[in-house]
Amino acid sequence: xxxxxxxxxxxxxxxxxxxxxxxxxxxxxxxxxxxxxxxxxxxxxxxxxxxxxxxxxxxxxxxxxxxxxxxxxxxxxxxxxxxxxxxxxxxx
Numbered sequence: 001x002x003x004x005x006x007x008x009x010x011x012x013x014x015x016x017x018x019x020x021x022x023x024x025x026x027x028x029x030x031x032x033x034x035x036x037x038x039x040x041x042x043x044x045x046x047x048x049x050x051x052x053x054x055x056x057x058x059x060x061x062x063x064x065x066x067x068x069x070x071x072x073x074x075x076x077x078x079x080x081x082x083x084x085x086x087x088x089x090x091x092x
Contacts, residue, residue: 008034
């Protein structure tokens with residue numbers, strides 16, 4: 001049974017001249033830049049204290065297509081610590 005894995009490094013930085021956050025994706029196996037289609041996404045994180053799990057809901061706004069990602073404790077903390085700027089730390 002073969003398994004295919006795609007690993008990508010995501011680089012984010014804030015550009016104060018344009019007041020935008022810039023994003024670059026690079027494949028780890030080829031060092032090639034990965035280009036994304038234009039799009040907007042809704043990201044919603046919920047905690048289930050009883051089951052001690054966190055779920056991440058992602059919706060592609062234009063198509064309405066949705067996906068859920070489940071993790072143990074720490075998904076929300078990881079996103080807040082490493083993906084959101086310090087000014088965007090409101091709870092879901």
